[in-house]
Amino acid sequence: MFEELLTAARFSKVHTWGRFLWGEAGAARSLYEHDGDVAHFDLEGRWQRAKVNGRTLLRGLDGVVLERFGGAAGEDVRLTDVRLAHEAVTSLLERARLDAPVLLPGWTVEQLLAEKERFLEAYRPVGIVPPDRYRSLIIQATQGCAYNGCLFCSLYKGQRYRVVPPAELRTHLQKVKAFVGSGLEGRRGVFLGEANALAMPQAALLEVFDLLHAELPRLATDVSSFIDAFDDYRTAEELAALRARGLTRVFIGVESGDEPTLAVLGKPATVAGVSRLVQSLKAGGVSVGVIFLAGLGRAHVEKSAELLPTLGLDEHDVVYVSPLVVSEGPLAVQLERRGLVNVDAEAEAAELRARLGGRAKVARYDVRRWVYA
Helix, strand or coil, X not given: CHHHHHHCCCCCEEEEECCEEEEEECCEEEEEECCCCEEEECCCCCEEEEEECCEEEEECCCCCEEEECCHHHCCCEECCCCHHHHHHHXXXXXXXXXXXXXXXXXXXXXXXXXXXXXXXXXXXCCCCCCHHHCCCXXXXXXXXXXXXXXXXXXXXXXXXXXXXXXXXXXXXXXXHHHHHHHHHXXXXXXXXXXXXXXXXXXXXXXXXXXXXXXXXXXXXXXXEEEECCCCCCCCHHHHHHHHHHCEEEEEEEEECCCHHHHHHCCCCCCHHHHHHHHHHHHHCCCEEEEEEEECCCHHHHHHHHHHHHHHCCCCCCEEEEEECCCCCCHHHHHHHHCCXXXXXXXXXXXXXXXXXXXXXXXXXXXXXXXXXX
């Protein structure tokens, strides 16, 4: 394994000793044990990903640890006892420290456990972001969801939507910078949260972008966010002004091209409204990410496949297909009424990915695999 790493030009610096290899590349640091465990760290020395004791683990900044299985082996699991994961990674470090020619991270299990509380001093609990923004720095310019009526989403239930005032947002930014520390070097752009920060008034948004440039000048040139699929009050001129401030991509939860299906989901969007919104974004020079759900039946598949080619997406845009996750509640009742309780979401997702192809990239988006790492 070491031979492959040494010849792959993956690292700018490599140190080997005994059974271990330490590699450095940009803001990433990696420790490999020959034919054994692997762990990857940020510049603060916090482990981010690891394969230890035969388990693949992903650690979130908020203290969550996700065990990843992938494929048909089973769904990923959020661990209830993260201490064991931290112990496995710190044990790898302890083994490697003997005769190590470099200074290895010195985090203890207790320090890693305490990161959850430090995180909550800087952030509210985070929602979700699309896969191509997993390495963005999340900035919570709003709290909650301005609509908060979609039956398939429970992330913001019971929360009041509010725009964070400028002074409070500046404090949030400073706390985030202090918490992430040198790990900022590994971040790619800013994701403006929470659910639909672009719902705030234009003047307030421009002030937010100015603050981002003042506090995070490198990251503020690549800002992304969600917008409601029924939000067509933002003009192309306003979007162009935001593009000039650093807005590069906006994500729209289209969910379906079938309006009766949208009604079942509790989403007051129309095909015409989605088209107008995409046109405004493209005219403003902003790339688009559109998200479709999978697991909603034939009419949904056919109408979604009809809608996508009309949106005028190109190679700068992305289409995501996200398997629907249904729990007990109003949505389950609505789907049962329509005879959609036994839909194979994975098979439908595969079909949609095949049929939604075009100039834009098409990819899977599984919200269950999200960790703010």
